[in-house]
Amino acid sequence: DTGVSQNPRHKITKRGQNVTFRCDPISEHNRLYWYRQTLGQGPEFLTYFQNEAQLEKSRLLSDRFSAERPKGSFSTLEIQRTEQGDSAMYLCASSMGLAADTQYFGPGTRLTVL
Amino acid sequence: AQSVTQLGSHVSVSEGALVLLRCNYSSSVPPYLFWYVQYPNQGLQLLLKYTSAATLVKGINGFEAEFKKSETSFHLTKPSAHMSDAAEYFCAALSNFGNEKLTFGTGTRLTIIP
DSSP: OOOOEEEOSEEEEOTTOOEEEEEEOOTTOOEEEEEEEOTTSOOEEEEEEETTEEEEEOTTSOTTEEEEOTTSSOEEEEESSOOGGGOEEEEEEEEOOOTTOOOEEOOOEEEEEO | OOEEEOSOSEEEEETTSOEEEOOEEEOSSOOEEEEEEEOTTSOEEEEEEEOSSOSEEEOGGGOEEEEEGGGTEEEEEESSOOGGGOEEEEEEEEOSSSOOOEEEOOOEEEEEEO
C-alpha cells in the first residue's frame, strides 16, 4: 500500500494560465475525491468519481474547473484561466466505496496564482 | 445542509495535560463522524471514526472521542499530551443517506507547551 500520491506538490503560475494536477489513488480503491483547502479553513468538497464516472460536483467547481478519471485509475484536475482566488491546497482522497468508508488523503498540491 | 462546528481555532495545552478538542454537528439524523489530523505540509490522516456502533471510539496515538447524540457532539480527547501531538485537527461528518462528501469543520490548531 503506497498511499495516495499527488503531483506536483507545489505549483506557481501566473494569472490566466492553465494548470493540471494529477492524483494516483490507492490501487484497489474505486472512489476518488477532490477537495480544496484554503488557509485557515477545512477542506471543501469539489467532486468525486466512482470508477470513471463523475457522480457529484460542488457548486465550487466553476466552468473553469474540470476533472477526469479516464480509466478509473488516476485522476486529473484542470483549472483554466487561473485566478488569484484559485490559490489553495488541492487534496485528493480515495476509498473502497463502502458505506462510511475511510477516505485516505494524499499530501496535496499547493497552487499559488500570482 | 450538514455543518460541523469546531469551537476554538487554537488550543494550547502543557505537555502531559489533558487534550480536549470540541466538535459539534448539525443534523437531525446522526451522521458518520471522523477526526483527522494534519501535520505541516502533509495530507490528512484519520485518527478515528464513529459509524453508529460504540459511542466511545478509540483511535490511534492514544486519542478517543465520544459520540453524544443529546449534545450533537463528538469531542476528541487524549489523557496526556505529547509534543508530537502538535498539529491541526479536523472534525468531519458524512451523511448516512448515501451522500459521499465529507463536510469538515474549520480546524483546531493544537500547540503543546513544553
